[in-house]
Amino acid sequence: MYTYDHVFQPVSTQVEVYTTSARPLVKDVLSGYNATIFAYGQTASGKTHTMEGVLESSEFRGIIPRIVGDIFEHIYAMDANLEIHIKISYFEIYMEKIRDLLDMTKSNLPIGESKTKVPYVKGITERFATSPEEVLAVVEEGKSNRKVAVTNMNAHSSRSHAVFLIAIKQENKETRQTLTGKLYLVDLAGSEKVEKTNAQGLTLEEAKTINKSLLALSNVIAALSEGNKPFIPYRDSKLTRVLQESLGGNARTTLIICCSPSPYNEAETKTTLMFGDRAKSIKNKVAVNVELTAEEWRRRFEKERETSQKLKFIVQQQDAELARWRAGESVPESERSRLKMKAVVAPTTAGESPAAVTAQGALGVNIPAAGLATPTATPIATPTPVQTRAFEEERTRLCQQLDEKEEELQAQSELVEKLTMKLGDIEENFEELQKDNATIKKQITVIEHELLSSQEEVHEVMQALEELAVSYDTKDREIGTVFNDKLTLAQENERIQSVLDQRMLELEKLRESTGLDRRKTNELLLSIFREVNGVSSILSPKSDEWVPLSSSSSSTSATPPPKVTDEDFTRVRVQLSNMRCEARSLTEQRAILEQAEREAKEKAQALMKEVANCKLKLSQYETHNETLTSTLKRSELQKRDLEDSLHSLEGQLQDMRGKEESLTRVEREREQRTEGLEHVSRELEDLLEDAETLLPEAAGSPSGGHCWQGDADCSDNRAVQSSAFAD
């Protein structure tokens, strides 16, 4: 169950919404009150439609164009004695930055505080307007600037709070009295949940910031609705800080909550309804922003003084009468004091400012009547000439005192103003310094991280270098061993080659000698065969005659063979047996030689194999050697690269150390500056405290003429509100 002042149906028209929720504020603003209209709700629920609508359409125009029209209508019908100034500002709060929509160069405006502790946007553009058209032109300008920002920075219309401010200052040309009313028209950012939008990156940041500022708004509203909270967290976001006056302060505030009827948005709708319900219970403390002229203050002071003198006189008379009664004297009726206190202090509405009357009439705000009327109902005893003179002297003295106090007060106010400004500047500087400090700290952390990672990197590089050096040594040793092996192999190869050459020579010789032996053996065998042939021809069974072996066919018929004797036979037989022996020994020699040849061949083959093996090994070693050499070269290159990177890392390390030193220096300087600033701000606070103690003294003196908000001694407790105009 939620409670609201009014609920509009989906079919409600723009006129209905305006007439019910916004129109009553027009009179309030023109009577010197502050007013605010907020539009709250999730994206696309109709906030902009409600606040702006379609500017050009008379049917679909929203609150802004309608209220502007009404304000001007009222102004046109007002007293000609009033001088009216209308100033317009238009800004948006996006990602906790205040952007001036009437001057795009102002993208991060600070928030300041007026003398009366009212927050305002420092340096915001204020445009004077003399007609509704001019105001609407400013609205259009702001809207188009917002569109430019939208296209430049991704669509953020629904993610920024747009604040349109109309400040109306009325000055009575006769009395110089001024009334100031401010009207804030706020189109809040969409209040949807982050998870529902699937926001990521910048959008997520935006959503978080919006949620943060809307959370700050609901926290402020919650704290205000509880009513007994000593602290209201206005400073938690720029939105609540800027609109501090509108939230539980001096403003008549209307909150329009826009809800979606879709079941999909049930959660958001419920939150929105609860937000509105809670906001409903807040009670603002409204007061007219009136500035009294010095003349008005003096007039009131004179009145007060007269009353006090009369009262004093009555008291004196009554004291005297009492003394007489106490002394046992009877005071006759004719000498008794006839003055009644009531008659002197009887209130009257005469002299009350028109603004206060309007305020009472229109808003029912309990503003006590101002001033005291001269008593007319009861006659006052005429003072004696001595008393009159004394009064006159007293009056002159009091007037002088009043002038002095006024001057003092003026000087003090100026001093306070200056000090406040200085304090503001110092606070700004301090904030900036704190921001710088935070940035520097972040940078230091980043640099420290970088330094740490670089140190780790250097460490890793050093380790890698060490490992490389170790592997380099191992490889070097391996290469040395391989070189030695290669040398030994080459020597072995040479030795084997020489042995091989020797064996080849031996083989050659052996071949030659075998060839010679063969030839000899052949020749011998030939001669033996010849001889055997001769012998066989001699011993041929066909004839008993010897046929010479060499000429058996040709000389058969020519000469008869000689006669063979037994001796010849014996000789031949001996010769034959000798030849047989010789042939046997030769055959044996031949077999030995053939065996030796075979062995030599085998040996040669084995040697050849060994040589081939050696050659293979050599080529393998050479390949291995080449691989090792290339690995060595690569390792050397790597080593050189690593040395280079080590050098550059050392350079970086030195740079970082330099940076670290400079950062430490900056940090030290900053600390010194912070200390200095703190010292200055302490001094300023002391000064302000002194000034504050001096101010009430000055204001509370019997002749004090200024009335400050909340001053209990003041007969008229209407707030004296210094507005942005005064700033």
Ligand SMILES: Nc1ncnc2c1ncn2[C@@H]1O[C@H](COP(=O)(O)OP(=O)(O)OP(=O)(O)O)[C@@H](O)[C@H]1O
């Ligand atoms: N009551 C209504 N009648 C007709 N159209 C409406 C109404 N409310 C909203 N719309 C339309 O719905 C659309 C979204 O509304 P609008 O832009 O006002 O939403 P919003 O809450 O301001 O959104 P955002 O948070 O994105 O700024 C607009 O096209 C608007 O014209």
